[in-house]
Structure formats: structure tokens, C-alpha cells
Amino acid sequence: MEQRRWGDKPYYSLDHYFKSIYGEKIYKAALHAGCTCPVRDGTLDDKGCIFCSAGGSGEFAAALPLTAEGRPDVEAQLDMAMRRVADKFHGSHCIAYLQPYSNTYGDTAYLRNIYISLLSDPRVIGLSIATRPDCLPQDILSVLQELKERFPEKSLWVELGLQTIHPASVRYIRRHYDNSVFEEAVHKLKDLGIPVIVHCIIGLPGEGREQLYSTIEYINTFNVFGIKLQLLHVLEGTDLAADYDARAFEVLTADEYISLLSGALERLSPDIVIHRLTGDGPRNLLIAPLWSTDKKNILNRLHAHMESTGAYQGRRYTAPSGFTTI
Numbered sequence: 001m002e003q004r005r006w007g008d009k010p011y012y013s014l015d016h017y018f019k020s021i022y023g024e025k026i027y028k029a030a031l032h033a034g035c036t037c038p039v040r041d042g043t044l045d046d047k048g049c050i051f052c053s054a055g056g057s058g059e060f061a062a063a064l065p066l067t068a069e070g071r072p073d074v075e076a077q078l079d080m081a082m083r084r085v086a087d088k089f090h091g092s093h094c095i096a097y098l099q100p101y102s103n104t105y106g107d108t109a110y111l112r113n114i115y116i117s118l119l120s121d122p123r124v125i126g127l128s129i130a131t132r133p134d135c136l137p138q139d140i141l142s143v144l145q146e147l148k149e150r151f152p153e154k155s156l157w158v159e160l161g162l163q164t165i166h167p168a169s170v171r172y173i174r175r176h177y178d179n180s181v182f183e184e185a186v187h188k189l190k191d192l193g194i195p196v197i198v199h200c201i202i203g204l205p206g207e208g209r210e211q212l213y214s215t216i217e218y219i220n221t222f223n224v225f226g227i228k229l230q231l232l233h234v235l236e237g238t239d240l241a242a243d244y245d246a247r248a249f250e251v252l253t254a255d256e257y258i259s260l261l262s263g264a265l266e267r268l269s270p271d272i273v274i275h276r277l278t279g280d281g282p283r284n285l286l287i288a289p290l291w292s293t294d295k296k297n298i299l300n301r302l303h304a305h306m307e308s309t310g311a312y313q314g315r316r317y318t319a320p321s322g323f324t325t326i
């Protein structure tokens with residue numbers, strides 16, 4: 001069977017999506033809105049998810065200039081982020097990406113001002129908001145609906161950290177919500193016409209091929225817009241690092257990761273856009289796996305593996321019977 005391609009890749013990359021919609025490369029500017037999350041502030045837990053560093057999985061967000069009120073100045077962060085990539089990035093537009101912590105968790109008026117300020121910026125063609133599915137109360141959903149109506153020409157995405165569907169792993173990582181909460185959140189966002197991007201971690205302790213593939217098949221049933229597939233990173237200062245030091249589990253080798261990643265892509269719906277294939281762990285905190293810092297090498301090896309096996313996104317995908325469309 002001939003290998004299907006999206007541009008030069010055997011999967012539907014975000015880059016391909018951007019070029020097909022906007023005709024140019026689009027930069028994603030990671031920004032910090034100064035939020036926290038309910039598994040860090042004591043509402044559900046105070047230790048955070050077991051893999052998450054104190055920076056809330058967003059150490060790459062631009063360093064934090066502050067407003068006169070002492071809150072993170074997202075417009076100034078955007079300027080800095082655009083300046084930082086100016087010499088290697090030749091497009092003129094970006095997606096503003098509220099990355100660390102839960103960016104729908106906090107004072108609604110404060111969050112609304114940030115969303116509006118970013119979407120009003122002519123350089124910003126869209127806003128992507130990372131959060132937890134249990135952080136979408138009605139007042140936030142109403143704000144999202146308002147944004148859709150007020151900025152119809154701009155993209156508005158919500159990213160949900162699912163990571164896994166398996167109860168033992170859910171407990172281990174201290175996710176603190178059931179899959180039904182994720183399902184409800186996806187349906188509410190779809191009702192508003194807001195595309196959803198799901199985060200999934202590969203290599204969680206106790207999970208192998210079978211568990212990963214069933215998480216992928218579960219995600220397929222929601223017909224989501226995008227997925228971020230991320231290698232489990234062991235970061236300094238986390239409880240995951242303590243378990244790793246105690247030899248409670250082993251991290252994946254590069255070969256194992258590439259094989260699992262290729263298998264996951266083969267089972268994923270060909271309509272889901274791939275927003276990430278590796279990980280964005282901060283190098284200064286990374287304990288393992290150290291091979292993961294060479295992202296270019298991982299992608300080259302993935303492409304070679306998929307080429308040699310004839311793999312492509314959706315090759316082993318079968319449409320689920322309980323299919324939900326937007």
C-alpha cells in the first residue's frame with residue numbers, strides 16, 4: 001500500500017495545517033498568564049501532577065515582564081517572543097499560546113481581559129488556551145462564546161490535558177478527574193464550535209503498547225481537532241523523579257519511543273492534526289531520558305522508521321461506531 005503523505009510528512013502536521021490554511025509558516029508564542037491549577041493550589045491537591053515541574057509544564061514561556069499591577073504582561077511577552085524568533089522565522093503572524101498551568105482557572109474578568117488583549121493584536125491570528133477539563137465553568141464558557149462572536153476571523157482553540165484513560169495511571173499521575181469530566185468538557189467546547197487539542201503522554205509507568213493504543217482509540221471517538229503526543233520526561237524536583245531514582249520504573253529508549261509513536265500515529269484518525277510529537281521539557285531540569293533533547297534526531301528517526309515500514313497516520317485507523325462529529 002502506498003504511504004499517504006501530508007506535504008513531505010506521513011502524518012498531518014500542524015505546519016501542514018497552517019500552510020494549507022494561511023499559506024505561510026505560523027509561529028506559536030508560548031505565554032504565561034499567571035494562573036495556577038487546582039492540583040497545585042490545594043483545591044484538589046497541593047503537589048501537582050506527578051510529572052509536572054513547579055513551572056507548570058511551561059518553562060519555555062517567555063520570561064515574565066509584569067504590568068503596573070504586578071501581573072504577567074502578556075502583550076510584552078508576545079513582543080519578546082516575536083523578537084526572539086525574528087531572525088529564523090519569516091512569517092508575520094502567530095498563535096498566542098497560553099501554556100503553563102490552567103489558563104481558564106482564575107478570576108474570569110482578569111482572564112477575559114487577557115484573551116481579548118491577545119486576540120485584538122493584529123499579529124495574533126489565533127489563541128490557544130491550555131487548561132484542565134475540570135476548569136471550564138459556565139462563566140468561562142460564556143467568555144469563550146463571546147470571543148468566538150467578537151473575533152470570528154481568528155482561531156480559538158482549547159487544549160486539554162488528558163494524558164491517559166487508564167484508571168491506575170490516572171491515580172498515579174494525580175490527575176484528579178475522571179474520564180467522564182473530559183468527555184463533558186469536549187462536548188461543551190464542541191457545542192460552542194471550539195476546536196479541542198488533547199494532550200497524551202507516551203511512556204507512563206505501567207503503560208505499554210496496548211494501553212497507549214486504547215487511549216488513542218478513545219481520543220478518536222471525539223473527532224477532536226488536534227493531539228499533542230509527548231514522551232514522558234522525568235524532571236528534577238518532581239515525585240516522578242523520586243520514583244525514577246528508586247528504580248520504580250524505567251524510561252523509554254529512543255527506539256521504543258519511535259516504535260510506539262509510529263504505532264500510535266497509525267491508529268490515529270487521519271483528520272486529527274499533530275501538534276507535537278516529542279516534548280518540550282526544560283533541559284536544565286531534565287533527568288531522563290536524555291536522548292530526548294535532540295528533537296531533530298528523533299523526528300528524523302521517526303520519519304525513517306515510518307518510511308521503512310510504510311507507516312502513515314491512520315493506516316490502522318477504523319472509524320469508531322459511536323462517532324461524535326462537531
Ligand code: SF4
Nearest residue numbers: 037048049052056101
Ligand atoms: S500538568 Fe497541568 S494540571 Fe498538572 S500540575 Fe502541572 S499545571 Fe497543574
